[in-house]
Amino acid sequence: MTNPEGMLTWKDLEIGSIVAEPGNASQYQTGDWRSERPIFDNSKCIKCGICYIFCPEGCIEQNAEGYFEANLFYCKGCGICARECWTRAITIVPEEE
Amino acid sequence: MATKMGIEVSVAIGEAVRLANADVIAAYPITPQTHIVEHLAELVANGELDAQYIPVESEHSAMSACLGASAVGARTFTATAGQGLELMHEVLYVASSMRLPVIMTVANRALSAPLSVWGDHSDVMAVRDVGWIQIFTENGQEVVDNVLCAFRIGEDRRVLLPVMIHLDGFHLSHVIEPILFPEQSEVDQFLPPNQYPLPLDPSKPVSMGDFGPPIIYFETKWAQEVNLEAAREVILQCWNEFGKTFQRYYSPVECYHSEDAKVLLLTMGSFSETAMMAIDKMRRDGREVGLIRLRLWRPFPFGEIRQAVKNAEVLIVLDRALSFGGPGGPVCSEVKSALYGEDKKPRVIGFVGGLGGRDITPAGFEEIINRGIEISQKGSDQEFEIFGVRE
Numbered sequence: 270m271t272n273p274e275g276m277l278t279w280k281d282l283e284i285g286s287i288v289a290e291p292g293n294a295s296q297y298q299t300g301d302w303r304s305e306r307p308i309f310d311n312s313k314c315i316k317c318g319i320c321y322i323f324c325p326e327g328c329i330e331q332n333a334e335g336y337f338e339a340n341l342f343y344c345k346g347c348g349i350c351a352r353e354c355w356t357r358a359i360t361i362v363p364e365e366e
Numbered sequence: 367m368a369t370k371m372g373i374e375v376s377v378a379i380g381e382a383v384r385l386a387n388a389d390v391i392a393a394y395p396i397t398p399q400t401h402i403v404e405h406l407a408e409l410v411a412n413g414e415l416d417a418q419y420i421p422v423e424s425e426h427s428a429m430s431a432c433l434g435a436s437a438v439g440a441r442t443f444t445a446t447a448g449q450g451l452e453l454m455h456e457v458l459y460v461a462s463s464m465r466l467p468v469i470m471t472v473a474n475r476a477l478s479a480p481l482s483v484w485g486d487h488s489d490v491m492a493v494r495d496v497g498w499i500q501i502f503t504e505n506g507q508e509v510v511d512n513v514l515c516a517f518r519i520g521e522d523r524r525v526l527l528p529v530m531i532h533l534d535g536f537h538l539s540h541v542i543e544p545i546l547f548p549e550q551s552e553v554d555q556f557l558p559p560n561q562y563p564l565p566l567d568p569s570k571p572v573s574m575g576d577f578g579p580p581i582i583y584f585e586t587k588w589a590q591e592v593n594l595e596a597a598r599e600v601i602l603q604c605w606n607e608f609g610k611t612f613q614r615y616y617s618p619v620e621c622y623h624s625e626d627a628k629v630l631l632l633t634m635g636s637f638s639e640t641a642m643m644a645i646d647k648m649r650r651d652g653r654e655v656g657l658i659r660l661r662l663w664r665p666f667p668f669g670e671i672r673q674a675v676k677n678a679e680v681l682i683v684l685d686r687a688l689s690f691g692g693p694g695g696p697v698c699s700e701v702k703s704a705l706y707g708e709d710k711k712p713r714v715i716g717f718v719g720g721l722g723g724r725d726i727t728p729a730g731f732e733e734i735i736n737r738g739i740e741i742s743q744k745g746s747d748q749e750f751e752i753f754g755v756r757e
């Protein structure tokens with residue numbers, strides 16, 4: 270199942286919709302569930318990593334400068350990171366902005 | 367050389383599963399199915415069948431254990447009835463949509479309340495849409511033969527679907543009948559080993575039963591429907607092959623004196639043999655009546671039904687289940703829908719009878735046929751007729 274899931278026709282499915290390629294859940298774009306997104310203000314960030322720990326998607330990564338950012342392919346916009354951030358470095362904004 | 371013996375049908379099913387060399391049996395005892403799994407437990411305990419017997423705490427667990435066993439490629443069998451089938455309900459859908467060829471005999475039983483262990487088809491009709499192949503049987507020989515066929519059909523690479531064999535509780539499950547058992551070597555030749563193409567195997571990992579968001583769920587359901595439809599061909603081939611090997615032939619719709627009959631009765635399960643007695647008597651009396659027996663319930667044999675009834679004027683359908691607040695009997699309603707678009711079709715009259723183990727005698731079937739003819743002539747303001755309820 271190398272095609273993006275949305276492109277599969279019923280004929281492309283394996284028997285019983287078995288997933289024969291281990292680990293391909295990483296191809297699933299949970300980001301398209303999102304209606305809001307986190308914005309990181311690095312000037313307030315103390316690099317504590319709490320957002321990274323709490324993100325239920327595990328989609329927050331640390332960059333080369335030590336700041337944290339969300340991978341929007343997976344980020345569902347749940348807002349947990351913003352809620353848990355000590356310094357209010359993360360704000361959640363509606364997707365259309 | 368086949369061996370003929372007088373044997374209780376439930377025990378005979380156990381013997382058929384032994385001949386099929388099942389690998390896993392997971393079951394929970396429930397009347398009137400108990401003797402089937404009891405005999406299998408004995409066979410396994412005595413070392414006569416080299417299989418894992420998993421005793422579980424409920425039918426829900428029985429079917430769940432069967433899924434796991436089938437998923438590793440084991441030849442898997444279970445049996446249930448009535449309330450047990452209901453308790454399995456949600457897992458039945460999982461078996462068919464994951465395409466796991468679990469084979470199950472169902473000793474058809476009425477549903478509570480009031481509590482009834484006796485036979486009817488309420489349990490069958492409640493699982494009509496679960497995506498399993500479903501076959502009705504009329505006597506012990508047919509059950510044994512179709513258990514063997516079920517493994518071959520279900521495990522066929524082109525099918526890979528679970529199969530239910532329906533037999534009437536008590537009327538069939540608990541009677542002793544003369545049954546022919548094929549030799550082990552004949553069965554081995556007829557029934558190749560189960561080779562599930564994508565089994566759970568640590569050396570080649572796969573994920574089964576994943577979630578299906580809106581973007582893919584519908585595709586999976588359509589694939590399932592196309593697959594069940596495609597199974598028709600394999601079912602016919604299997605029955606044909608079985609007939610050539612063992613000289614007993616089966617077909618989706620069985621006809622009895624129906625070719626020239628103006629009036630046809632349609633039944634399923636063990637009642638068909640009693641109905642034949644009524645047809646014989648009425649024929650001797652010079653009446654142009656015949657019988658149609660529905661064997662294949664899913665996938666529904668639309669073409670065969672149309673063909674079998676096309677020359678009749680009246681078709682009387684006897685259901686042993688009641689769709690409350692609906693059209694009466696589920697089988698009748700499907701037969702009507704199969705015929706709706708036909709230019710030439712019989713008038714279809716639906717009866718519901720024989721609920722909760724209530725017998726219908728040959729005289730009773732004669733009465734049903736006569737009443738059906740009367741309704742076809744005079745009409746009725748009822749959607750369907752009830753047979754045998756005391757007024």
Ligand code: SF4
Pocket residue numbers: 306307323324325326327328329339340343344345346347348349350351
């Ligand atoms: S909004 Fe939720 S999913 Fe997105 S980065 Fe924050 S915690 Fe993770």
Ligand code: SF4
Pocket residue numbers: 309313314315316317318319320321337353354355356357358359
């Ligand atoms: S929780 Fe806030 S302060 Fe801590 S690393 Fe994340 S953004 Fe920076």
